[in-house]
Amino acid sequence: MKKYLFLLLTCIAACAQPQKKDSKTAILITDVNIINVVDGTISRKQQIVIDSGKIKNISDVVKNADAYAAVINAEGKYLMPGLSEMHAHIPQPSTGQKRIEEVLFLYISNGITTIRGMLGHPSHLALKEKAINNQILSPRIFTSSPSLNGNSVKTKEEAKAKVTAYQKEGYDFLKIHPGIKLEVFRQVVKTANEVGITFSGHVPVDVGIKNALQSQYASIDHIDGFLEGLVPESAKVNPNDNGFFGYNFAPLAEESKIDELVQLANDNKVWIVPTQSLFERWFAPVSTDELLKDPEMKYMPASTLQNWKQRKRQYTTDNPDFNEDQWNQFNTIRRKLLKKLNDTGNRILLGSDAPQLFNVPGFSIHHEIDGMIRAGLSPLAILQSGTINPAIFLGKENVFGQIKVGLDADLILLDANPIENIKALKQVSGVMVRGTWLSKKDIDKLLATIAQNAIKK
Numbered sequence: 001m002k003k004y005l006f007l008l009l010t011c012i013a014a015c016a017q018p019q020k021k022d023s024k025t026a027i028l029i030t031d032v033n034i035i036n037v038v039d040g041t042i043s044r045k046q047q048i049v050i051d052s053g054k055i056k057n058i059s060d061v062v063k064n065a066d067a068y069a070a071v072i073n074a075e076g077k078y079l080m081p082g083l084s085e086m087h088a089h090i091p092q093p094s095t096g097q098k099r100i101e102e103v104l105f106l107y108i109s110n111g112i113t114t115i116r117g118m119l120g121h122p123s124h125l126a127l128k129e130k131a132i133n134n135q136i137l138s139p140r141i142f143t144s145s146p147s148l149n150g151n152s153v154k155t156k157e158e159a160k161a162k163v164t165a166y167q168k169e170g171y172d173f174l175k176i177h178p179g180i181k182l183e184v185f186r187q188v189v190k191t192a193n194e195v196g197i198t199f200s201g202h203v204p205v206d207v208g209i210k211n212a213l214q215s216q217y218a219s220i221d222h223i224d225g226f227l228e229g230l231v232p233e234s235a236k237v238n239p240n241d242n243g244f245f246g247y248n249f250a251p252l253a254e255e256s257k258i259d260e261l262v263q264l265a266n267d268n269k270v271w272i273v274p275t276q277s278l279f280e281r282w283f284a285p286v287s288t289d290e291l292l293k294d295p296e297m298k299y300m301p302a303s304t305l306q307n308w309k310q311r312k313r314q315y316t317t318d319n320p321d322f323n324e325d326q327w328n329q330f331n332t333i334r335r336k337l338l339k340k341l342n343d344t345g346n347r348i349l350l351g352s353d354a355p356q357l358f359n360v361p362g363f364s365i366h367h368e369i370d371g372m373i374r375a376g377l378s379p380l381a382i383l384q385s386g387t388i389n390p391a392i393f394l395g396k397e398n399v400f401g402q403i404k405v406g407l408d409a410d411l412i413l414l415d416a417n418p419i420e421n422i423k424a425l426k427q428v429s430g431v432m433v434r435g436t437w438l439s440k441k442d443i444d445k446l447l448a449t450i451a452q453n454a455i456k457k
Helices: 004-017 097-107 122-132 155-168 182-195 209-214 244-252 253-269 274-284 295-299 301-316 324-345 365-373 377-385 386-391 424-428 440-455
Strands: 027-035 042-051 054-059 068-073 078-081 083-088 112-117 140-148 172-177 198-201 220-222 272-274 411-414 428-433 435-439
Touching: 042 078, 042 097, 042 435, 068 140, 078 172, 078 272, 083 377, 097 112, 097 244, 097 274, 097 428, 097 440, 112 428, 140 155, 140 209, 172 182, 182 435, 209 220, 209 253, 244 324, 253 324, 274 324, 365 377, 365 424, 377 386, 411 424, 435 440
Parallel strands: 027 068, 027 078, 083 112, 112 140, 140 172, 172 198, 198 220, 220 272
Antiparallel strands: 027 042, 042 054, 078 411, 411 428, 428 435
């Protein structure tokens, strides 16, 4: 009995002692509601430990809260994985390092913790390493090669040489642009398969959507080539007369052919990045004055905004072939394609093509989401397109895309549940980028500086 009492008193005395911190860098998020992006369920009032950029523990009960370097009270808030912008653009070196870092932060400010750069440059390879090593504040970067197009690869020999070189240089994938001839494209595919690099992007007119799908693009962006594929052979059109992503052929499209193309995409496991916001903002019957009223425009230099105004007018108001009725027909077909591709294959990747016209990096993802909602996608499907789907697509399910122990701490803390109302994605309370916490106050302060710098340009 005496021995038992001695042990008991020893234990009580030990437990009463102040607990040492498990780590000087550990962060505790308390009482948070975790969103499971796989099935949409919510785990309520959870305690999450973050350390060394990783999710270390998730539990119902908080233990020894004083042992952590920082504690984030998240009561009543919702936590989800960081978003991926799967059709992003990173500025070229001529833009200047300061502006490059500002653009990268604009993505982060909206909870985007991974970007797929769609027009690669050698400097992006170094930037990618700096980002992953936390030498700069940036989303995780995956980058394409420089453009493969009708001017850069005119022969099979050029195709073989460039594909081989880009793979050796460390680009994550090849970027396909318009203009490549069919025989040259086939050499691109052959060499890419031989050296082990994927390819994504546009569908050259000479290739056509069916050849593209059968060639097993990793992703086809902009739903490119699909509308042209709906035109019957009996129409005897010149494929080069297709206009802006098939707009000119909208009156000829046979929607009964949608199922065939969607099935071909599914059979070949091709992913789709819709960039629907391009077709509801840039190439759309909405005025530049209205678009310029969006609050995020203050983060773009005046020269950029002026360029956007001029280019939009060239494609719409100053274009004699553009009219609202045909645009409605064109956009209705796009929405049907997007809905069908999502419902039958679930291989949609969230991407807005920023910074294209009136698509401010980071902020444009919300315009893209609005377009997906109008196409009939559910909030959960949209969340999946920006979280778990990109992780699967990139082969990084063990790195990011969910809130699970062992994965990178890429997180968005929201004031409301985005599954109930997708606009909750705009109610950001804070963002964590591989363990680095940015509160709303931190984000707003940096955004104010970017806005001030934009005035000077």
